[in-house]
Amino acid sequence: MTVAPALTRVLSALLLVSAGAAHALEPAPLGSARCAQAFDGRRADAGICQDFAAAPRLPSSDPWARSALALWAKVMDPVESLTERQTGIVLLSPEARQRDGRPFPPAAWICPGAPPVLYVPHELLAAVYGPTGLGEGLLAFVLGHELGHRLDDFTIDGCAAAFSGASDRQGELERERRADFRAAFYAARAGLDPRRLLSRDVVARFLESEFQVRKSDLDARRAALEDAVGWLDAFEATYRGALALSLGGEKGSASRLLASLDERLAARGVPLPELAFAQALALMSDAAAAAPWLDLLDRLPAPLEPLACRAVHPAHAAYAEDPRDGRVRADPVRRDAARKLLERARRLLDRAEDQGLSPLAVASARACTALALGDPATAIGASNKADERARSATPAVKATLAANRALMRFAAFLAEQPAPAADAPAALKASWRAALGARRADWVAHPQVDRYVASLLGEPATPLASEAPRCGLATTPPPEAALASLASDPTWSAASPAGTCPGGWERRASLGPELTVCRREAGPEATLVKVGLPGLAEPAWPAVDASIVLVGPPAGALRNLESWACGCDRLTARGTSDLGETAWLAACPRLGVPLALVFADGRGRVRRAALLPLR
Numbered sequence: 038m039t040v041a042p043a044l045t046r047v048l049s050a051l052l053l054v055s056a057g058a059a060h061a062l063e064p065a066p067l068g069s070a071r072c073a074q075a076f077d078g079r080r081a082d083a084g085i086c087q088d089f090a091a092a093p094r095l096p097s098s099d100p101w102a103r104s105a106l107a108l109w110a111k112v113m114d115p116v117e118s119l120t121e122r123q124t125g126i127v128l129l130s131p132e133a134r135q136r137d138g139r140p141f142p143p144a145a146w147i148c149p150g151a152p153p154v155l156y157v158p159h160e161l162l163a164a165v166y167g168p169t170g171l172g173e174g175l176l177a178f179v180l181g182h183e184l185g186h187r188l189d190d191f192t193i194d195g196c197a198a199a200f201s202g203a204s205d206r207q208g209e210l211e212r213e214r215r216a217d218f219r220a221a222f223y224a225a226r227a228g229l230d231p232r233r234l235l236s237r238d239v240v241a242r243f244l245e246s247e248f249q250v251r252k253s254d255l256d257a258r259r260a261a262l263e264d265a266v267g268w269l270d271a272f273e274a275t276y277r278g279a280l281a282l283s284l285g286g287e288k289g290s291a292s293r294l295l296a297s298l299d300e301r302l303a304a305r306g307v308p309l310p311e312l313a314f315a316q317a318l319a320l321m322s323d324a325a326a327a328a329p330w331l332d333l334l335d336r337l338p339a340p341l342e343p344l345a346c347r348a349v350h351p352a353h354a355a356y357a358e359d360p361r362d363g364r365v366r367a368d369p370v371r372r373d374a375a376r377k378l379l380e381r382a383r384r385l386l387d388r389a390e391d392q393g394l395s396p397l398a399v400a401s402a403r404a405c406t407a408l409a410l411g412d413p414a415t416a417i418g419a420s421n422k423a424d425e426r427a428r429s430a431t432p433a434v435k436a437t438l439a440a441n442r443a444l445m446r447f448a449a450f451l452a453e454q455p456a457p458a459a460d461a462p463a464a465l466k467a468s469w470r471a472a473l474g475a476r477r478a479d480w481v482a483h484p485q486v487d488r489y490v491a492s493l494l495g496e497p498a499t500p501l502a503s504e505a506p507r508c509g510l511a512t513t514p515p516p517e518a519a520l521a522s523l524a525s526d527p528t529w530s531a532a533s534p535a536g537t538c539p540g541g542w543e544r545r546a547s548l549g550p551e552l553t554v555c556r557r558e559a560g561p562e563a564t565l566v567k568v569g570l571p572g573l574a575e576p577a578w579p580a581v582d583a584s585i586v587l588v589g590p591p592a593g594a595l596r597n598l599e600s601w602a603c604g605c606d607r608l609t610a611r612g613t614s615d616l617g618e619t620a621w622l623a624a625c626p627r628l629g630v631p632l633a634l635v636f637a638d639g640r641g642r643v644r645r646a647a648l649l650p651l652r
Contacts, residue, residue: 085135086148089156092133092141101162102128108173111227112180115310116188118391120303123152124187131159147183149197155183164242171239174229178243181223185216210254214261221265222307226393231266271546271554272298276311278566278585280350281634281647283319284611284622290581291319293570297551310392311351317382317389317402318348321409324375324382329411333451336458338466338493342485346409346441348402349423349434349615351395379410397426397434397615404441413448420445431617433639436482443483450476470494506641508603513627514594516604519561521629523586523648529565530584530650538565563588586648595628598641604628608635618644 095102109126117123124147134140141158148154157179165176189212191197220243221231244255275298283291295316302309334341383406390399404419420442427434454472457465474494480486484498491498523529528539535550542555542565555565564587572580594600598621602608605625611634612620621635634647 085146088135088141089127089129089146089148089154092156093130095128095130095159095162099128101166104166104173105157105162105176108176108227109180112177112223113184115226115392116184116223118388120188122187122193124184125150125152125154127154127156128162129156129158133158145179145183147186147191149191149195151195153187153191153195155180155187171242174224174233174239175242177224177227177229178220178239181220181227182216182243184223185219186212188219189215210257213254213258217258217261218265219307221262221269222309225269231262231269268546272309272312274554274564274566274587275552276315277587277647278568279319280315281585281587281649282568282581282583283322284620284634285632285649287581287583289323290568290570290583292316292323293581294552294568295319297570298548301548310389310394313385313389313392314351314394314398314402317385317406318350320378320382320385321348321402321406324378324409327371327375328379328409329372329376330409330413330448332411333448333455336456337451338456338459339489341489344444344483344485346405346444347437347612348405349398349427349430349437349613350402351398351615376410379406382406383410395426395615397423397430400426401438401441404445408441408445408448413445413452416445417442417449430615431639433613433617433619434615437613439482440484443480443486446476446479447483447486450479506598506602506608509599510603513604514600516627516629517591517593517595520588520591520595520646523561523563523588524630524633529586532582533567535569538567561588584650588646588648590642590644591646596643598635598637598643601625601628601635601643 097103097106105128106126113124113126129141140160143158143160143164145158145161146156148156157176161176161179164170165173224231241259244258275294279291279294279298282294295312299309299312299316302312383403386399386402386406390396400419400423404416404423407413407416407419420438423438424442427438450473454469457469470493473490474496477487477490477494480490488498528541531539533539536544536547536553538544538553538555541558543558544553545556545564546552546554550569553565553567555567557563557565566585566587568581568583568585570581590596601621601623604627605623606627607622607624609622610619611622614620614636617639618636621637623633623635624631625633630646630648631651632649634649635643636645637643
């Protein structure tokens with residue numbers, strides 16, 4: 038990733054509002070052979086675009102201009118990162134007028150060009166930043182809406198697209214609704230909450246600022262925005278559900294779901310960096326058993342426990358890499374396939390960073406990816422960047438990063454000083470063990486490495502507080518009734534027609550057979566994520582038919598992680614969030630919960646859980 042594209046966009050925007058550089062990114066001449074005009078009658082016509090091109094600009098030193106450009110960068114950067122399509126912006130001065138002398142209405146327009154240019158009259162800025170304005174929520178919606186038109190209604194080279202039904206009112210309304218849908222997502226990416234904006238009636242002002250909107254269409258337009266807001270919750274459920282599949286051992290399923298959803302959103306121009314990040318983690322998990330770095334372990338003198346490099350993930354998900362399943366060396370074909378998955382994961386992390394994902398999460402995942410690719414030096418460098426981002430993080434996050442760094446230093450040692458062969462002279466083996474002992478302090482933060490090195494040296498291993506909690510209760514806690522009844526309810530895990538919800542569940546969102554999000558109609562609140570995907574020959578992905586139930590904090594004793602330690606047959610740490618939560622894979626039939634992921638904070642308080650179906 039490079040900062041050059043983002044810097045170029047900022048400089049371009051500044052040039053466009055500078056009075057002395059009015060033609061820096063002007064659209065191509067209207068009516069030229071390059072751009073045959075095919076306006077749809079809503080946004081602009083050639084005459085008003087010519088008026089905009091001739092109008093005076095607002096100086097970039099103006100306070101409103103600085104604020105508007107800062108918001109533009111927040112809205113535009115992730116969009117351009119996803120689509121690789123540029124869009125310019127021009128802010129007009131208070132003196133700007135149409136050719137008949139009237140001021141421009143308080144609405145934005147986008148005109149064709151190379152690149153297309155979005156014009157923002159001073160009257161709209163006054164409605165946003167003036168004494169009685171509603172604030173930047175209104176401008177974020179306007180900018181996001183026009184960017185939606187940029188992606189839907191302009192060709193890739195910046196010309197206005199031709200519509201076979203340009204005069205058809207229903208077709209025009211549908212294009213406006215698609216742009217509205219995107220506007221809510223772009224506002225959210227800019228750090229504004231569309232739910233709050235809807236409640237504050239910003240949407241009504243946004244629709245009033247639109248150009249020639251029929252009053253009869255306002256209800257449909259508002260419904261599109263409310264639908265988009267509903268999808269924000271659905272994507273959160275999908276993100277958590279996909280990672281639950283990955284942590285629950287459904288290799289390939291999480292990658293399938295995330296890739297399918299990501300492609301659909303890319304087609305809509307809705308950038309969600311969390312999906313790119315989660316997809317990268319899922320690919321790392323798929324590649325773990327044949328990752329190139331495992332070559333460093335092949336000559337070790339004794340079997341080594343499974344090692345885990347845990348990327349620090351955004352809070353509402355979890356991940357743990359489990360790179361070895363036995364001592365069988367991966368064949369060259371599997372190794373090459375794993376390398377390709379990891380390279381793709383690295384590209385996805387670049388994209389997630391461009392779209393604004395947490396630098397801590399990106400740096401920690403990059404470190405794990407570099408390690409898996411057999412490049413411990415690069416991994417250590419990325420791990421150091423993650424440490425810099427985690428100076429104020431929770432102890433759990435710092436402990437995870439320390440364990441990762443210890444694993445990377447161990448890999449670097451093995452790259453520099455490979456273990457001697459089984460038939461090597463005793464003196465050579467003794468020398469290698471001496472070097473191992475001299476470096477042991479570098480690896481003590483990783484429990485598996487520390488135990489392994491200690492066993493080779495005949496020394497005790499250092500216990501770590503981050504290992505599974507111990508049971509200190511006199512008796513096994515009773516099952517929590519609501520959670521146990523939900524876990525044992527066969528309806529949510531049973532098959533039901535694609536795109537539908539089982540009995541007792543209400544559909545909240547659906548992307549056809551691939552993904553359905555449902556909410557429980559009665560009882561404690563719960564969200565059901567249903568995934569249905571056919572198998573593929575290439576890439577070799579299995580069919581996915583899975584259901585995951587997401588629930589909030591359990592009641593009673595099960596709010597405490599110690600109770601789970603007492604009532605579960607297995608409790609295994611699987612990941613750490615950027616808020617310091619640890620994800621535990623729990624098999625707890627005595628608690629009425631056969632298989633679940635339990636998320637607990639550093640004080641052992643259980644925040645939420647994901648119920649997984651048994652296979």
